[in-house]
Amino acid sequence: MAKVTIYSTPTCVYCKMAKEFFAKNNIAYEEHDVASDMKAREDMMAKSHQLGVPVIDIDNNIVIGFDQKTIEGLLGLGKAAAPAA
Amino acid sequence: MYDLIIIGGGPGGVAAGVYAARKKMKTALVTDTFGGQSLVSNDIQNWIGTKSISGFDLAKSLEEHLRAQAGIDIIDGDLALAVAKRDDGTFGVTTKNGRTLETKYILLASGSRRKRLGVPGEDQFDGKGVVFCTTCDAPLFGGKTVAVVGGGNSALEGVEDLLMYASKIYLLVRSEVLRGDPVTQEKVKGDPKVEIIWNAVVEEIKGGAFVNGIKYKDVKSGESKDLALDGVFVEIGLLPNSDLVKDLVALDAFGKVVVDHKTQQTSCPGIWAAGDVSDVLYDQNNISVGDSVKAVLNAYDKIKKG
Numbered sequence: 001m002a003k004v005t006i007y008s009t010p011t012c013v014y015c016k017m018a019k020e021f022f023a024k025n026n027i028a029y030e031e032h033d034v035a036s037d038m039k040a041r042e043d044m045m046a047k048s049h050q051l052g053v054p055v056i057d058i059d060n061n062i063v064i065g066f067d068q069k070t071i072e073g074l075l076g077l078g079k080a081a082a083p084a085a
Numbered sequence: 086m087y088d089l090i091i092i093g094g095g096p097g098g099v100a101a102g103v104y105a106a107r108k109k110m111k112t113a114l115v116t117d118t119f120g121g122q123s124l125v126s127n128d129i130q131n132w133i134g135t136k137s138i139s140g141f142d143l144a145k146s147l148e149e150h151l152r153a154q155a156g157i158d159i160i161d162g163d164l165a166l167a168v169a170k171r172d173d174g175t176f177g178v179t180t181k182n183g184r185t186l187e188t189k190y191i192l193l194a195s196g197s198r199r200k201r202l203g204v205p206g207e208d209q210f211d212g213k214g215v216v217f218c219t220t221c222d223a224p225l226f227g228g229k230t231v232a233v234v235g236g237g238n239s240a241l242e243g244v245e246d247l248l249m250y251a252s253k254i255y256l257l258v259r260s261e262v263l264r265g266d267p268v269t270q271e272k273v274k275g276d277p278k279v280e281i282i283w284n285a286v287v288e289e290i291k292g293g294a295f296v297n298g299i300k301y302k303d304v305k306s307g308e309s310k311d312l313a314l315d316g317v318f319v320e321i322g323l324l325p326n327s328d329l330v331k332d333l334v335a336l337d338a339f340g341k342v343v344v345d346h347k348t349q350q351t352s353c354p355g356i357w358a359a360g361d362v363s364d365v366l367y368d369q370n371n372i373s374v375g376d377s378v379k380a381v382l383n384a385y386d387k388i389k390k391g
Binding site for chain 2 (some may be wrong): 008013014017051064068075
């Protein structure tokens with residue numbers, strides 16, 4: 001199973017959406033609150049070169065923002081939406 | 086062939102979806118996410134019937150209400166990109182995920198998006214100190230020096246969000262007046278952390294791996310000045326999401342879709358618009374809801390008449 005880590009802040013709605021998405025798909029994840037955890041913030045910035053949340057790490061693949069399609073791809077969930085007939 | 090395609094999942098789009106479903110119109114609603122621009126609000130206190138609700142919970146309650154309706158096709162996680170008018174008067178809507186949907190009528194409730202500064206460094210440092218979601222990222226600027234750009238409500242609320250984290254907040258205002266609610270103005274003006282710089286137009290955002298400064302022009306003296314800082318919060322207002330119909334309907338000078346305010350009809354028969362994308366005078370969730378309902382009822386009248 002993929003190792004999933006999310007870097008978040010308590011006020012970030014896209015982080016909440018990502019966590020709900022993981023819960024719905026039974027994906028276990030580790031969460032770091034980068035508002036209060038300085039070490040985690042440094043890790044996040046070093047990994048992603050980003051100062052914005054969410055940053056999601058899926059087996060060392062860094063996803064910036066709640067990019068559902070990319071996350072689904074990395075986790076092998078679902079299929080890309082097929083064009084309607 | 087749908088009777089109606091609703092574009093947008095904010096309060097307006099969802100209200101339209103509920104009404105259209107209850108009228109048994111064959112309807113699809115296309116949206117990337119629910120909740121509209123309020124999604125990122127921490128606390129909404131003027132959504133009628135609810136004393137206080139977060140944008141996230143508002144979005145969930147809207148989605149839940151829509152999904153409780155029978156017979157409406159909800160196409161979420163996708164985005165309407167273009168609308169084409171066909172010779173027989175019907176429309177084709179194409180989406181980001183490659184769908185093409187056919188419909189008799191369209192309600193555009195696509196809202197608006199944040200305006201960007203359009204200066205060097207803004208794209209380069211997006212997510213590296215340039216922030217477009219203040220509520221999301223303000224907590225990352227604890228003990229830092231930041232600038233908020235703008236003079237309206239969203240800029241003032243941005244400053245408010247930052248007060249508990251940043252050590253110094255410059256508010257860069259293009260003119261010599263603040264717009265926005267007097268209560269918030271007073272709070273912002275009265276805080277010793279906040280320094281308002283008037284007549285300031287941002288020219289460049291600078292940095293290395295992350296933002297480390299900003300260059301602005303004092304438009305009164307004509308002088309360019311530098312500020313050393315760690316974050317730039319861009320809160321300069323909104324642009325209507327009207328691009329997808331710009332060749333079909335009349336727009337005003339701000340790019341908003343011109344509507345008949347009695348019916349929400351646009352200049353193109355078969356297309357209605359409501360909410361922030363329309364030339365409504367006040368951009369408000371509660372108004373978007375009412376205007377969207379108006380549009381659906383008007384479209385329903387047309388269908389009944391054939």
